[in-house]
Amino acid sequence: MLSQRLPPDFYARSALEVAPDLLGKLLVHVTVEGIVSGYITEAEAYMGPEDKAAHTYGGKKTKRTQAMFGPPGHAYIYLIYGMYYCFNVVVATEGQPQAVLVRALEPKDGINLMLTRRRFKQDLTPKKLYQLTNGPGKLCQALGISKEQYGYDLTGNKLFITPGIPVAPENICTKPRVNVDYAGEWAQLPWRFVWKP
C-alpha cells in the first residue's frame, strides 16, 4: 500500500487553520534503521511577525529561522535547552514565516525502534505507550529527527505526512500554548490544539 502524502496546498494556509487539521495525520520517518510513524495528537500554531511567542516575531530572520521564510510543507527543526529538538511544519506562503509545532504523537509503526532511540526504561504497557512521544523533544528523539532533517520537504520520501485517520471536530480541544509566558497577551491565546479521542 502506497503512503499517500498530504498535498502541498494543505500547508498553504495560515498556521491557525493547519494546526487543528494536522491532528490525526500520520507523521512518518523513513531511516536506515527502519520506519517509524505516529499520529499527531497535539500541535501549536505560531503566526509569525505579529506573534510575540514566535521565533519570527517582528519578521526576525536568522540562520535558525530561515526555513520558516521558505515555501510551506517543509520541516523547521531547532535545538532547545541544548539537548532536545523540536519539529515544526512550515505553513502559509513563502515569505510568510508561520509554523506549526508538533507537540505530541500516538506511536504507530517502529515502536521497537522508538524504544531503542529513547532508551525507554519503564515497562511497555499499552497505557504507557503514549509516553514515548508525548512531548516535542520526545517525539524527535523517538523518530530520529535532528538537524539533518532541517528544511526537508514533507511531501518527499524520507520525512513526510500522510492523511492518517479523520478526527471529529468535537474531539479537538484548544488550550493556551505551553511555555511562552514571556509573550504577554499572545501567551493566553488558545493556539494549542489537542486531540482527545
Place this chain on the structure above:
DNA sequence: CATATGATTATG
C-alpha cells in the same frame, strides 16, 4: 569575542 537563555525533559 563574551554572555545569557530557551516553543524541554527526567528525576527527586
Place this chain on the structure above:
DNA sequence: ATAATCATATGT
C-alpha cells in the same frame, strides 16, 4: 522543585 547542557542570538 531543579539540574542538565549547548546552539543561537545578541551585545560589546
